[in-house]
Amino acid sequence: MENLKANPKTSTTDTDIFDARLQRRAFLQYAGASAAVVAMVAAGCKKDRSPIVSTGTTLDFKNDIGVLNYAYALEQLEAAFYIKVASAPPASFTQAQKNYFQDVQYHEIAHREFFKKVLGTAAIGNLEVDFSSINFNDGASVLAAAKTFEDLGVAAYNGVGVRLTTDAYLVAAGQIVSVEARHAAWVRDQISNGSFADLSSLTSLGANVSGGLDAALTPDKVLTAASKYIKTKINIINL
Structure with a gap:
């Protein structure tokens, strides 16, 4: 994580993010993301960063498409959050914290665009x-929200992996959740040093975090917990 302390503040334009910064700054390379995944992301990443409002959507878990759309929904949420923080970080943030949120916005945009690219017209x-x-003006509030998103993200991927039937999708999900877990650990240490692997907050949602295993939650529990941050109505079928 040394680069988080050394990197200067970066531009938040799409050109900077995808033509230069994503390649140079994002630590997906440290999480083992394959060249194929990076190539697919790069091919579809120059998008409008402002989301278009939709009136509702349905996640159909009868096949892999439903699982991928579920992950896509969560990555949309995370990307929107990190973009907002990176564009105007709290004044109390250290330079390392500002650099972290700059970096992670690129990761979440990359994750979002990866799923959008893979899903195509089925997205x-x-x-x-x-x-x-x-x-967003308070550092503690921002870090608490980041902890919520990252903890839920890790538990979501762990809980839905069993539903994937395509090996390539399962591998990609594993590569992404490992990055999300690194995010979660870093954020937790900012809040309380040494708490990087403590996911006890998810036990209230039914997650088992004992025995050295990370949390896993089913989509219905994850989306219920995330619902306060999502205006779009999400329906779940065939779960």
């Missing part, structure tokens, strides 16, 4: 988010 629409419960 759900863009979600409308609701961050009214987050005080």
